[in-house]
Amino acid sequence: MITRYAAGALAAGAAALWLTAAHAHSVKAEPTEAVQASFDIIETAIVTKGDTAVFTTRVRGEAGKDKPDATGKFEGSSVYAYVWPTSLNSGEIGFDRDRGIVALAVTFHPDFDDAANGGKNRHVWHPHWVVLAQDKACGGGLKVIDIPEGTKPKVPKTWPGVPxxxxxxxxxxxxxxxxxxxxxxxxxxxxxxxASYDGVTAGLKVNGNLHAPLLCVSNVFKVASGDLSLPGKVAPAK
Structure with missing residues (x-):
């Protein structure tokens, strides 16, 4: 089901190649002229180097060059993101187990701050862990999972206090x-x-009415694999 939503948002002509272990465990994709160059994924990878995991995405243009326009308000505002969907369990990043698709996202949103402990991050690209689920109300078919009012789920220490x-x-x-x-x-x-992984570039949008779903994936720019099948395999760097 999820793969159908992501594939439907891709520009025509996108093609992905998964290199075998003899070469690398990254996910490579052919350039797609219909996709904005700064979001046109050419390769995505997660490798381990010593005691560190490094998440990398390479695009056809200049990464991070394009950012959403400021609207001056939170509701209806936009987010741009470079995303690594993974096979990690939500329990491994500090939430309750088995909640949804765990993804690392590097985001930019000029209209609000969502750093931990009241910090400011609206004017810089910055990372988040997000847990995603399907939602037909979202243009891209996915949402960041809402926390219903009155519930108290397990959250990480750096949870920014948003629902x-x-x-x-x-x-x-x-x-x-x-x-x-x-x-x-x-x-x-x-x-x-x-873990297994994939690479995605996407636009997200805050619900104009501030109701669930609060944060939708509104537009998938490109999926490295073409179908969100998580073909990448984390491996030590060579």
């Missing part, structure tokens, strides 16, 4: 030319060593 399954850890994140990288200590996500 969503979202975490705001302070991981080193860098943009260099055509690539975006995030480095995470393996001690914080030990399960990543055996």
């Amino acid at each position: 969503l399954l979202i975490d705001s850890p302070d991981y080193p994140t860098s943009f260099k030319g055509e690539t975006v990288d995030v480095a995470i200590p393996l001690s914080l996500i030990g399960g990543i060593k055996n």
Whole structure:
């Protein structure tokens, strides 16, 4: 079901290639001219280097160049994101187990802050863990899972206090030319060593009425595999 939503949002002509273990465990994709260059994924990978897991996406243009326009208000505002959907369990990132699709996302949103402990992050690209689920109300078929009013689910220490399954850890994140990288200590996500993954670029939108779903994936720009099948395999860097 999920693969249908993601594939339907892809521009025509996108093609993905999964390299075999003899070459690498990354996911590669052919350039797609219909996709904006800064979001046109060419390759995505997660590798381990010593005691660190490094998440990398390479695009056809300059990574991070394009950002959503500010609207001046939270409701109806937009988010751009470079995303790594994974096979991790939500329990491995500090939430209750088996809640949905765990993804690391590097986001930019000029209209609100969602850093941990009241920090400011609206003017910089920054990482989040998010837990996603299907929702037909969202243009991209997926949402960040809402926390219903009156419930108290398990959340990580760096949960930003919003009613969503979202975490705001302070991981080193860098943009260099055509690539975006995030480095995470393996001690914080030990399960990543055996994980599968994919690469996605997407736009998200805050519900204008501030009701559930509060944060939708509104537009999938590109999926590295073409079908969100998580063909990448985390492996040590060579």
